[in-house]
Amino acid sequence: MTTEESTDTRGVRLSAGDVELTVAPDSGCRVGSLRIGGTELLRQGPKFGSFPMVPWCGRVEHGQFRNGGRSHQLPVNAPPHAIHGTGRDTAWRTVSADSATAAFTYDLADPWPYRGRVTQTFQLTPDSLTTTMSVETEDESFPAQAGWHPWFLRNLPGDSAGTAVEISFQPDWQEERGENHLPTGRRIEPRPGPWDDCFGMSQGVDVTLTWPGRLELKVASRTEWVVVYDEQAEAVCVEPQSGPPNGLNTLPRLVTPIDPLEIAMTWSWRRLG
Template structure:
């Protein structure tokens, strides 16, 4: 069933097979819920679920970034840095919804220095979800990033084991004491993690709740942040550049070339406790 009620409690609901997705456009166009076979897989509550990171991902050093000779100041919402963009704090417009897919938009505005439009599309299938996002400029070119920040439950609450995370990265961005990449690339290290990894062939991370569910996160993006320092949930965050990338690896949105990215989640049940 699909509804155009975009309240925090109702949102836009999509369904395919035994998968049910709720998107909350009024709350940063985040996924409020993903239920597979009746089991919730995302951490619930304000600020959780899965939110878009746009027009930047992760931390921006001291909230400042340079575009040519101009220095721009963003709100410092994770002192001493700015973090995760403005999209998650903005009400988005519902452009369309048809039961298994939906599209949403919002217009970039202050404190972001340039006008532009962001579009996010959700396509739900019985065995997976694809999320696409794009940024287009309405005027001048500007640097930007796209990413997603899902909070997957560490334990599905059905008496099974905690989730296992498996990935094979080409490198790890060395993290400084300020939680920003130092610019050095080091061999991947053991967790716990709040770290960015490089995957030049595309993000490919598998989450396994033994005997219950396997969920694979993939993307053509070349960076992923893995965060597992909280007891309730783990995060697998595909993104188009590393944290602080507005300063270190700017990706331009131009009048003839928008910035576009997508991520897919594919799942299957496992064993006798299969979700």
């Protein structure tokens, strides 16, 4: 299947070997399903799967940010903050798709105050999924972020023993979280979970999820920021992103006509037992 600038309400299905991936462009271009050997890895539902965070990641304090001398107000959708960008709530266009690869795009618009284009691609193999995202502008420069928010099932279907996933990673630091749920700006020694916290990995994100006896999945990205969230019973989240929460204010990354924001993430897996 190959399409040109269309919208697919049924979802775009990719496959490689016994691995099946479904992307839902009309639902924020999220991965709605990832099945390996028939086993679903992602929490199901319209708010879950794995969604892109763009043009910002995590929370923006009070929904406010500045670009030079201009101040902007975003919708406060997680009071008192704005959270996770606009891309997850937008219908994307399917640019191209075949059996194992696909590309999607959408144009930035209100409530984001700047014009630009976001592109997301997927490449599936029998043992990996590589996803890329870019934010471009042909007009004004603006700060932006990009990343992903996957909801991995804590317990895989068919696990009668109730064995929960194990999270393994070695961050260089943890961003201290304030009472307002935002980083304070202090880097501290990593603390044990449960987490809803941002960590720094200076050599790139490298986090391993293990469902004992079933599957090992590695989340990797060249970016150095990752949020780990494991406070829900149903799922755990490992979120590579181009900057920390509230980064539009504390660590702005400027997108310019000659310097787009680009980020990539790879999930790779192997079967156990």
